[in-house]
Amino acid sequence: MKKIMRYVCMSILVFASASYAADKKMKIHILATGGTIAGAQMKQGEYGYKSGTFKVEDLIAAVPNMGDLAELSGEQVANIGSQDMSDEVWLKLAKRVNEVLKSDADGVVITHGTDTMEETAFFLNLVVKSDKPVVLVGSMRPATAISADGPGNLYNAVAVAASPGAKKRGVLVVMNDEIHQARAVEKMNTTNVETFHSPERGPEGLVNTGKISWFESSNKKHTTNSEFAGANPNKLPRVDIIYAHSNMSPDLIESAAKAGAKGIVIAGVGDGNMNQASLTILERLQKKNGLLVIRSTRLPTGLVLRNNEVDDDKAGFVASGEFNPAKSRVLAQLALTKTTDPKKVQEMFEKY
Numbered sequence: 324m325k326k327i328m329r330y331v332c333m334s335i336l337v338f339a340s341a342s343y344a345a346d347k348k349m350k351i352h353i354l355a356t357g358g359t360i361a362g363a364q365m366k367q368g369e370y371g372y373k374s375g376t377f378k379v380e381d382l383i384a385a386v387p388n389m390g391d392l393a394e395l396s397g398e399q400v401a402n403i404g405s406q407d408m409s410d411e412v413w414l415k416l417a418k419r420v421n422e423v424l425k426s427d428a429d430g431v432v433i434t435h436g437t438d439t440m441e442e443t444a445f446f447l448n449l450v451v452k453s454d455k456p457v458v459l460v461g462s463m464r465p466a467t468a469i470s471a472d473g474p475g476n477l478y479n480a481v482a483v484a485a486s487p488g489a490k491k492r493g494v495l496v497v498m499n500d501e502i503h504q505a506r507a508v509e510k511m512n513t514t515n516v517e518t519f520h521s522p523e524r525g526p527e528g529l530v531n532t533g534k535i536s537w538f539e540s541s542n543k544k545h546t547t548n549s550e551f552a553g554a555n556p557n558k559l560p561r562v563d564i565i566y567a568h569s570n571m572s573p574d575l576i577e578s579a580a581k582a583g584a585k586g587i588v589i590a591g592v593g594d595g596n597m598n599q600a601s602l603t604i605l606e607r608l609q610k611k612n613g614l615l616v617i618r619s620t621r622l623p624t625g626l627v628l629r630n631n632e633v634d635d636d637k638a639g640f641v642a643s644g645e646f647n648p649a650k651s652r653v654l655a656q657l658a659l660t661k662t663t664d665p666k667k668v669q670e671m672f673e674k675y
Contacts (some may be wrong), residue, residue, distance in 0.1 A: 332510075346352060349429040349485040353397035354419060356378035356412070358405050358436025360473040362465035363464040371505050372465040375403035375434055382434060385466065387667060388473045393429075396568040405436025405461075410656075412557045416443070417450045418555050420457060430484035432457035434477065437461040437510055437518065440496060444505035445452075446653050447508075448494040449675060452553035456489035459496045459505075462514045472516050473498065475532075482533035486628045493526060493545035502528035504541055506675065509647060512625065522624045523645050544674050551657045560659040562586035564648045566621060568599040571602040585663075586615035588656045590648040595620050595627035613663045619643035619651045629669070642667045 335461060346504045355361065357375030364372040379397035380618050400419060401412050420431055420673050435443055444459045451457055460480035462473035480497040484591065494505040507521035523528075528537040541665040546552060563579040569588055579587055587605070590595050595618035597605075608614040618640055622626050629642035643651040654675060 336428070337600070338436045348392075348394040348444070350427060350590070351393040351395055351432055351484045352423045352428045352480055353379055353383065353395060353432045353481075354400050354416065354423070354435065355382065355397060356400050356408075356416065356433045356436070358434060359441075359465050360434050360436075360459050360460070360462040360477065361402065362404075363467045367467055370596045372467070374465075375402035377466055378402065379434070382466075382473070382477060386478050387479050389481050392478070392481050395481070396428075403436070405439040405443070408439045413443060413458055413553065414557075414559070414619050416586050419451055420447060421450075421553060422556075424451070424455045424457075427610065428455070430458070430489065432477070432480045433457070433459045433486050435459050435461050437463060437498075440458070441505070441508050441510060441519075442649050442653055444494050444496050444508065445650050446465040448505035448545045448658075449551045449654070449657055450554050454491045454547055455482045455493070456486070457546075458484045458489070459494065461498065463514060463518060470541070478533060479530040482529075483530055483535060486535050488528075488535065488537045491600035492540050500529060500531050502530055502535070502537075503527040504544070506541065506543060506646075506650070509623070510636070549669075549675065550559060550661065552658065554657070555613050556660055559656045560585040562588060562615070562652045562655045562659070564588045564590055564647065564652055571598050571601050573601045575600060576604050576608070580612065580614055585654075585659050586617065588617040588619055588643075588651045588655060590621040590634060591618055591627070592621065593626070594632050595642060596632050601671060602633065602638070605640070609639040611612045615655055615659060615663060615665065615668060617643055617651045619646060619648040619654050619666075623647075635669075639665045641665050641672060644672050646672065661663045 361377040362372045362374045380613035401631045436539045459475050464471045496503045498509045512518040561584045563584045605616050627643045
């Protein structure tokens with residue numbers, strides 16, 4: 324009889340624990356930085372608007388049923404259009420994300436303008452020191468627009484951040500019912516709500532009204548497996564992007580180096596190429612001044628392969644692989660906090 328009672332008591336405890344776990348809401352902290360998702364028009368129906376008009380509490384209040392998904396809290400880190408995103412805001416944001424994830428928070432959602440969202444996401448993907456979910460979200464239409472996309476995007480972002488399946492996937496971007504990896508996602512259209520795509524691999528998953536379908540994750544290193552995880556430098560090195568074209572003059576390359584650029588990313592033609600005059604000056608600056616040179620491409624898809632059209636070994640250049648110029652710049656900035664050796668930087672481009 325005692326054994327039966329013990330078994331019954333244990334069963335009740337297990338059931339109660341399971342019920343508590345099922346009822347317990349995940350704690351999601353929302354960090355707001357501004358952007359179109361917090362923007363307002365002077366008059367409904369107008370094309371123009373001002374980014375960063377509404378604050379984080381307004382965004383949360385605009386989606387009342389979002390509280391059913393998770394226990395929510397929020398704070399304002401910045402309130403800017405993402406065209407004004409800076410290294411200083413990045414470093415402040417990264418520090419705060421790492422602080423929040425050390426607490427009892429289960430995940431972080433970051434509201435952000437779409438113009439530079441992919442850059443911020445990739446930066447955080449390299450410096451966040453946690454396996455907990457970090458999700459960036461924005462909108463293509465301001466909060467006051469007819470058929471604003473922000474509330475639905477934010478609802479889905481919270482659902483993803485609260486999902487156990489989001490753990491250990493690195494930093495994610497949620498837009499227009501799709502989930503994307505930070506390293507792969509790109510903004511592809513100036514105004515369409517279906518603007519974010521991962522052209523080389525497709526989305527990480529789908530999310531519709533909070534219901535999630537996960538796909539295969541990347542095997543590239545990120546967050547806790549990144550050598551930059553937890554990094555909090557006072558300043559990031561300057562790296563400039565220069566666009567290659569026909570009849571390209573090397574003047575901009577020399578000017579960037581003289582102005583203090585420690586690295587230059589070339590948004591090259593085709594497979595990261597440029598004219599001979601530009602190749603010559605870049606090789607000279609690399610050999611003489613230790614300038615870090617990254618060959619990327621101005622094209623929307625395709626890999627920039629090492630030693631394919633340019634002798635990278637001879638010139639001391641780095642091939643960007645699948646990273647576009649913007650992502651290449653982010654990784655180059657962090658790489659320069661560790662080394663100026665192009666061989667070591669090339670290894671970073673291949674593993675992240």
